Amino acid sequence: MSTQNELARQLRALHEGQPLVLPNAWDAGSARAIEAAGAKAIATTSAGVAWAHGVDDAGGLDQESAVAALRLICAAVSVPVTADIEAGYGDVAGTVNGVLEAGVVGVNLEDSTGRVLDDPLVHVERIKAARAAAVAAGIELVINARTDTYLFGDKTGTLERAKMYADAGADVLFVPGVVGAATIAELVEGSPLPLNVMVGPGAPTVGELAELGVARISLGPAITGAAYALATTAAKELLTSGTYEALVS
Numbered sequence: 001m002s003t004q005n006e007l008a009r010q011l012r013a014l015h016e017g018q019p020l021v022l023p024n025a026w027d028a029g030s031a032r033a034i035e036a037a038g039a040k041a042i043a044t045t046s047a048g049v050a051w052a053h054g055v056d057d058a059g060g061l062d063q064e065s066a067v068a069a070l071r072l073i074c075a076a077v078s079v080p081v082t083a084d085i086e087a088g089y090g091d092v093a094g095t096v097n098g099v100l101e102a103g104v105v106g107v108n109l110e111d112s113t114g115r116v117l118d119d120p121l122v123h124v125e126r127i128k129a130a131r132a133a134a135v136a137a138g139i140e141l142v143i144n145a146r147t148d149t150y151l152f153g154d155k156t157g158t159l160e161r162a163k164m165y166a167d168a169g170a171d172v173l174f175v176p177g178v179v180g181a182a183t184i185a186e187l188v189e190g191s192p193l194p195l196n197v198m199v200g201p202g203a204p205t206v207g208e209l210a211e212l213g214v215a216r217i218s219l220g221p222a223i224t225g226a227a228y229a230l231a232t233t234a235a236k237e238l239l240t241s242g243t244y245e246a247l248v249s
Contacts (some may be wrong), residue, residue, distance in 0.1 A: 002078070008105035008140040011041055011080035015142075015172060015194050015215045021206055022218040024084075027052045027069065028076035030223070035077045042077055043108075044070065046084040048224030057221070058115065063089035067098035074103030082106030082142060087113050092126045096133040096141070106142035108174060111161065117153030120161045124168040131169035144196055144216070145170035150177030159190045166192040172216060179203045181212060188213035 002010070014020040023039060025031035026048025034042060047057035049069050055061055066085065074081050083104045088095045092109070099107060109130055111123035127145055134141035145165040149158045162173045174196040178184055181204055188195050194215030197203075200222050209217055234246040 004100075004103060004105060005138070005140055007080040008142060011082060011106050011142050012140065012171065014040055014080075019206065019210050019214050020216045022082075022216065023223055024048060024219050024221065025073060026221075026224045028072040030227075031073045031081070032076050035079055039079065041080040041082060041106075042073065043082045043106075043218055044073060044084050045219075045221040045224055046086050046108075047221035049084075051221070051224060051228060058086070063091065063095050063098065067095070067102055070099050070104055071102035080105045082108065082144065084108040086110055087118075088126055088130070092129040093133045096130045097137065100134065100137050100139050100141065105139065106144060108144045108146050109170075110146040110148060110174075111165075112148040112152050115152055117148055120157070120164050123147075123161070124164055127165055127168040127170050142172065143170045144172040144174045145193070146174040146176065148176065150175055158187065162187075162191045162193055172196050174198075174216075174218075176220065181208065184209070184212050184214060 020041060022041060022043035023034050024043050024045035025034050026045055031042045049066060050057045050061040053061055053065055070083050081104050083099050085095050085099060085107050087110050096107065107130060109126055111118050127143060130143055147158055147161045149155050158175060170193060173191050173193040175187060176198040178197055179202060184197060196216035196218060197214055198218050198220045206217055237243055237246050
């Protein structure tokens with residue numbers, strides 16, 4: 001079995017060359033299915049993990065529950081796992097210590113709380129705390145600094161935040177909410193960090209994003225949402241008409 005730092009180095013190396021493509025998992029079973037499909041790493045979705053616990057995203061899941069879920073996911077797969085830890089659950093160092101103990105080798109750390117964009121200096125301190133915790137633990141953690149400027153704030157400040165986050169110790173810049181090719185190209189050109197974008201229907205293809213220079217491509221909670229939508233549809237059909245057509249592939 002690979003050591004944790006070997007997995008961390010694998011994850012870091014996957015950001016070079018062809019884009020790292022991450023169909024996000026939400027529990028141990030989905031992680032195993034995604035690994036079996038050929039994924040070279042597993043990324044979690046905090047929304048999906050929260051939904052799997054029967055609670056809402058953005059504050060519905062606590063640190064202890066999140067770490068417990070990640071421990072099961074890491075134990076279920078042999079590839080590197082990078083975890084969505086939201087904004088650190090109010091205790092970045094403690095959360096990073098917990099997820100490292102669970103076997104995680106990368107984290108997403110976002111710069112908004114309660115759907116409000118934080119001051120970039122607040123997020124700089126989060127990134128520094130995450131890096132310090134990882135260094136103390138002896139793990140070469142890959143920090144994916146998420147900025148929500150395109151979701152909740154001023155889009156013009158994205159590259160300024162990227163520079164600040166890079167200086168604080170981040171390894172990758174994650175900008176959800178961006179789908180336009182021209183904007184993505186500008187972010188790739190201007191960011192000091194490799195770019196991660198979140199995709200879905202209507203976004204450029206993986207091949208097109210590779211040509212634009214994107215380093216990492218993720219789906220967020222899209223697969224989780226589709227899985228639960230199918231469960232709802234199939235259950236309603238069974239309970240009403242007594243048929244099973246929703247389950248026909």
